[in-house]
Amino acid sequence: xxxxxxxxxKMVPVPSHSIIPERDIGKxxxxxxxxxxxxxxxLRAVDDFNFTIGKTEIAGLIGPxxxxxxxxxxxLTKVYTPTxxxxxxxxxxxSGKNTVQINKMGxxxxxxxxxxxxxxxxxxxVKIGLHNSKKYSTIEGILRxxxxxxxxxxxxxxxxxxxxxxxxxxxxxxxxxxxxxGAQRKLEIVRALATDPCLLLLDEPAAGMNPAETAELMENxxxxxxxxxxxxxxxxxxxxxxxxxxxxxxxxNFGQVIAKGTADDIRHNPTVIEAxxxxxxxx
Amino acid sequence: MGKRKISKNTRQxxxxxxxxxxxxILLTVLASTGALSSTFKGLLVPVCAYIIAAISLNLTVxxxxxxxxxxxxxxxxxxxxxxxxxxxxxxxxxxxxxxxLIAVIVGAFFAAIxxxxxxxxxxxxRGDYLAIVTLAFGEIIKTIVTNLYxxxxxxxxxxxxxxxxxxxxxxxxxxxxxxxxxxITKISTFTSGFIIIMIxxxxxxxxxxxxSGRAIMALRDNRIAAESxxxxxxxxxxxxxxxxxSMAGAAGALYALGQNTVTANKFDFNTSILILVFVVLGGLxxxxxxxxxxxxxYVLPETWLRQFSDYRMLIYAVVLIAVMLVTNxxxxxxLVSRLIPGKNKDKEDEKNV
Ligand SMILES: Nc1ncnc2c1ncn2[C@@H]1O[C@H](COP(=O)(O)OP(=O)(O)O)[C@@H](O)[C@H]1O
Ligand SMILES: [Mg+2]
Numbered sequence: 146x147x148x149x150x151x152x153x154x155k156m157v158p159v160p161s162h163s164i165i166p167e168r169d170i171g172k173x174x175x176x177x178x179x180x181x182x183x184x185x186x187x188l189r190a191v192d193d194f195n196f197t198i199g200k201t202e203i204a205g206l207i208g209p210x211x212x213x214x215x216x217x218x219x220x221l222t223k224v225y226t227p228t229x230x231x232x233x234x235x236x237x238x239x240s241g242k243n244t245v246q247i248n249k250m251g252x253x254x255x256x257x258x259x260x261x262x263x264x265x266x267x268x269x270x271v272k273i274g275l276h277n278s279k280k281y282s283t284i285e286g287i288l289r290x291x292x293x294x295x296x297x298x299x300x301x302x303x304x305x306x307x308x309x310x311x312x313x314x315x316x317x318x319x320x321x322x323x324x325x326x327g328a329q330r331k332l333e334i335v336r337a338l339a340t341d342p343c344l345l346l347l348d349e350p351a352a353g354m355n356p357a358e359t360a361e362l363m364e365n366x367x368x369x370x371x372x373x374x375x376x377x378x379x380x381x382x383x384x385x386x387x388x389x390x391x392x393x394x395x396x397x398n399f400g401q402v403i404a405k406g407t408a409d410d411i412r413h414n415p416t417v418i419e420a421x422x423x424x425x426x427x428x
Numbered sequence: 429m430g431k432r433k434i435s436k437n438t439r440q441x442x443x444x445x446x447x448x449x450x451x452x453i454l455l456t457v458l459a460s461t462g463a464l465s466s467t468f469k470g471l472l473v474p475v476c477a478y479i480i481a482a483i484s485l486n487l488t489v490x491x492x493x494x495x496x497x498x499x500x501x502x503x504x505x506x507x508x509x510x511x512x513x514x515x516x517x518x519x520x521x522x523x524x525x526x527x528x529l530i531a532v533i534v535g536a537f538f539a540a541i542x543x544x545x546x547x548x549x550x551x552x553x554r555g556d557y558l559a560i561v562t563l564a565f566g567e568i569i570k571t572i573v574t575n576l577y578x579x580x581x582x583x584x585x586x587x588x589x590x591x592x593x594x595x596x597x598x599x600x601x602x603x604x605x606x607x608x609x610x611x612i613t614k615i616s617t618f619t620s621g622f623i624i625i626m627i628x629x630x631x632x633x634x635x636x637x638x639x640s641g642r643a644i645m646a647l648r649d650n651r652i653a654a655e656s657x658x659x660x661x662x663x664x665x666x667x668x669x670x671x672x673x674s675m676a677g678a679a680g681a682l683y684a685l686g687q688n689t690v691t692a693n694k695f696d697f698n699t700s701i702l703i704l705v706f707v708v709l710g711g712l713x714x715x716x717x718x719x720x721x722x723x724x725x726y727v728l729p730e731t732w733l734r735q736f737s738d739y740r741m742l743i744y745a746v747v748l749i750a751v752m753l754v755t756n757x758x759x760x761x762x763l764v765s766r767l768i769p770g771k772n773k774d775k776e777d778e779k780n781v
Contacts, residue, residue, distance in 0.1 A: 222656060248658035260653035262646045273646045276639060277658045283667065286638030287631055293638065300639075318435070340657050 164393035164406055169199025173236045175251075175344050175376040176221070181230035182400075183220055190216045191400045194230065198344065198393070203370055203377045205391030207384075207411075209420060212397040214380045215257055218346050222254055223247050235343065249277060253342035255333040257349050257380075263322030267313065267332055270321050271304040274339025279303065307335050311365060327358050331365075338369065345369070347379040351386055359383055363390050388412065396420070441633035444716040448629065451723075452622045459618070467731060473686030475726050476621025477503075477679045480628050482706040482722040483715050484675030487632055489704070490713030491641070492668040493648030494551070495559040498566030499703050502673040503680030504695035505542050506535030508573055510681025511609045511690060515602050516580060524615040531615075532624065532681045539677020542569075543670040551665040554651070558669075566700050573692035578603040608691030609684065616686035624682055625719075628675050632715060635671070644668045698741055705744045709751055 165174060174197045181194040191213040198204045206214050219225045221232060223244045232239045234250050242250065253274075262270050272279075279300040281292045308314045311331040316324065321332060330350055337345055347366070351359045363386050370377055381387050387394065388408045396404040396411060398420045404411055411417055455472065458464050485499045510531035521527045542565070550561045577588040581599025588594035592605055603609050635641045643664045647654040655661060684690045706725055710717030729740045 224652065244655040245658050245660055248656060254656055256653065256656075260650045260656075262649040262653065264649055265642070265645055269642055269645075272639075273642050273654070273659070274657045276643055279639070281639060283635070283638070283640040286640055287634045289634060296639075336653075336657060 165197055165199030166202050166392045169202055172200045174198060174233075175200050175202075175235060176378070177233040177236075178221075179231045179233075181217075181220060181227055181232060183216060183225055183228045189400050191220065191397075192229075194220075194397075194402060196395050196402070196405070198376050198378055200343075200376060201370060201374055202392050203366065203379070203390050205387045205394040206378060206380045206397065207382070207387055207394060208397035208403075213400040214397055215348055216400075217397070218254055218348055218380070221247075221346065222252055248340055248342075251341075251343035252346060253337035253340045253344075254346035255330070255337055255348055255350060257352070259326075259329050259333060261321040261324075261329055261332060261336075263320070265321055266317065267308070267319050267321055267324065268301070268304050268317040270332055270336050271307055271339050272300050274307075274336040275300050275303060276340075278339075278341055304339070307339055310335060310338070310369065326353050327355075330354070331362075334369075338373065342375060344376045344378065347377065347381075349380055349382065351381055351383045359386055362386070366390055435637075437633075437637050440716070441629070441637070444629060444633070444719065445626070447716060448622070448625060448719060452618075455618065468727075471727055471730055472618040473616045473621050474683055475723055476618065476625055477616075477683035477686070478703065478706065478726050479625055479719050479722045480621075480679035480682065481676050481703045482710065482718040483625075483628055483632060484672045484679065485703050486707045486710070486713065486715060486718045487635075487675070488669055488672040489707050490711075491632075491636060491648065492644055492665060492672075494665065494669065495556060496562040496669075496672075496700075497559050497697070497704070498546075498562030498564070498569075498700050499672075499676050500695040500697070500699035501562070501566035501569040502539040502543060502676035503683065503699070504566075504569050504573060504692060506532075506539045506677025506680030507684035507690055507695065508576075508603060508609065508680075508692075509538040510535030510677075511612055511684040512578055512602050514615065514681075514685055515609070515612065516585065518613065524613075525620070528615045528620055528682075528685060531685055532678045535681030536674040536678040539680065540670050540674035542677075543673025544666065546673075547666045547669040551669060552662050563697070563700075566695070566697060570692045570696055573603070573608075574606050576603055577601065577605050606691065608689060608694075610689040612685060612688055612690070614686055614688070616682050621682055621686075624678055628678070629715060631671070631675075640664065640667060701741070702744070705748055708748060 176196070176198040178194050178196045182192045183190050194217060206217060208214055216225065220227050223239070223242055227240075234247075234252065237250070239247060239250065262273060265273070279296050281290075281296045285292045305314050305317065308317060311334070313328065313331060313335070316328065321329065324332060330353070334345075334347065334350065350366070351362055354362060366377060366379070367390055369375070379387075379391070391408060394406065394408060394411045395402055396414075396417050403420060404414045404417045406414070455464070459469060481499060481503055485496060488494055488496045488499075513534045514527050514531040517527055517530060521530065546561060546565050550557050575590050577592040577594055579586050579595040579599050579601045581595045583596065586594040586599070592601075595601065636645070643654070643659045644667070646657075646659055647661050647664055651661060680695070706722040707718055709725065710719070710721035725744070
């Protein structure tokens with residue numbers, strides 16, 4: 146609790162419903178959702194969602210299938226416009242912004258159903274992530290002016306550097322759609338990181354991976370957080386992964402937050418156990 | 429770039445340039461030795477124009493992934509604006525090369541403006557409205573040109589719509605409604621056609637292998653993912669479509685200035701479909717394929733298969749369907765599913781974010 150700081154002349158209060166790690170306390174939370182909600186027709190897909198993520202926190206969002214987890218990601222990235230509530234990114238209200246602006250403000254994501262640019266190479270997929278950081282105009286590109294060569298070289302080098310996180314440099318010239326499943330998930334993470342986010346959203350990153358791959362992924366998520374000094378919010382069904390690396394965990398059921406806390410809090414929470422067992426019993 | 433391996437894309441573009449240059453040299457030599465029949469020589473400029481139309485449509489259909497059924501409309505805009513300018517400048521600009529250059533630029537410019545006007549409302553929408561709107565655009569342009577009169581007399585240029593009585597005594601009609609433009613001085617040459625093809629190929633390949641081109645292909649492959657990495661969808665769709673339209677306009681100007689007479693009927697729905705057939709048979713996104721299929725499919729019915737030319741569209745339709753069945757190409761299938769209402773892929777996509 147040592148580094149309370151005055152930012153831009155005013156102390157930033159940490160909301161009471163937060164569970165952000167000690168090292169982030171006193172800094173503006175990277176994400177703050179207040180009473181966030183959306184209806185699809187009569188269905189309250191997400192309701193009264195309050196959640197705060199610290200600057201360098203790894204947070205988890207769990208819950209049974211259909212609980213509304215992916216919908217939360219779509220709200221954060223403005224794929225859907227929230228019916229209710231506010232989202233603050235680094236203290237800035239994101240209402241009225243669109244998906245592109247949200248990415249420029251610092252949220253990058255992966256998708257539950259992998260969404261790569263399948264006909265393009267792995268390297269091009271990452272370079273597309275660099276679209277807004279390695280820039281030159283269309284005319285410069287068509288005329289192949291010096292800025293084209295210079296920026297393309299920088300983009301190539303950066304793409305290779307990012308691919309090296311998952312040791313994927315040798316796959317650079319592969320067609321993305323031909324990659325094995327696990328590598329496609331990793332490429333999505335690399336592409337998201339290429340946009341230089343401050344908050345990385347991962348939607349079931351370990352889905353379809355074997356235990357060894359999952360273990361490697363866990364290490365890499367921590368490595369990414371440590372090297373990039375960013376926050377990560379992940380949706381995952383693999384409890385070993387969630388309990389292993391998430392500092393704050395939020396449990397959703399039928400669009401409602403039923404529990405929030407550290408891994409230990411969640412593990413022993415009777416409501417959570419019931420939600421999960423109840424679902425398993427029904428299957 | 430140093431010792432870096434030449435990428436597949438770069439290799440592909442150089443092969444295309446090579447084939448086009450080789451074909452140009454070969455045909456020029458054959459023509460100078462008198463080995464080409466006059467029918468064949470007469471086809472050289474139109475073939476160049478249709479090659480340009482095909483590669484430009486391939487930019488929209490293959491690279492951008494949008495379906496346009498009115499590409500001949502942009503050719504029409506380029507043809508009539510370019511030919512009008514060329515005729516109007518006949519006395520003041522004596523050099524044929526300069527006049528052709530101006531006409532092609534004017535044709536490309538007007539087609540680009542129409543591309544922008546058509547594209548801006550449609551390409552903002554999610555879904556496949558472009559096919560319908562371009563189809564209507566082609567028909568509208570045809571109707572407008574059929575009823576448009578442009579003439580020149582002592583007091584300058586005059587334009588009339590529906591009414592051809594616009595000139596004082598001694599004036600000269602340039603665009604004469606349903607009779608189109610006649611008495612054109614043929615200033616398009618095979619060499620100028622070749623040069624425009626090369627310029628268009630260089631623009632397309634350099635675009636595709638650049639930041640903007642990657643953005644265009646990204647939104648083709650996955651719109652939602654492209655947005656999630658900060659790509660402005662409307663901007664890049666519009667960019668690709670306007671470039672494509674302007675190249676079709678250049679093709680139209682080149683074509684018109686290689687004919688004695690052009691009428692609006694030349695650029696109808698059948699022509700749009702013909703260009704689309706060139707693109708689909710040549711392979712979506714494959715520029716060399718478009719060049720070859722445009723050449724073969726334009727020349728064959730005009731020469732050796734003359735007796736079958738009445739059945740041209742029928743044969744193309746059958747071949748088109750056969751190609752779809754044989755290749756079972758996912759892109760072609762997507763293209764077909766766009767034409768069949770209720771099979772909207774994009775909507776499906778949206779639900780599974
Ligand atoms: N675009 C949509 N239209 C209607 N209902 C939707 C839409 N997106 C999600 N839903 C519904 O919202 C609920 C939550 O879905 P989702 O967020 O995908 O769950 P999960 O927690 O498994 O990721 C589900 O009942 C789903 O059917
Ligand atoms: Mg989900």
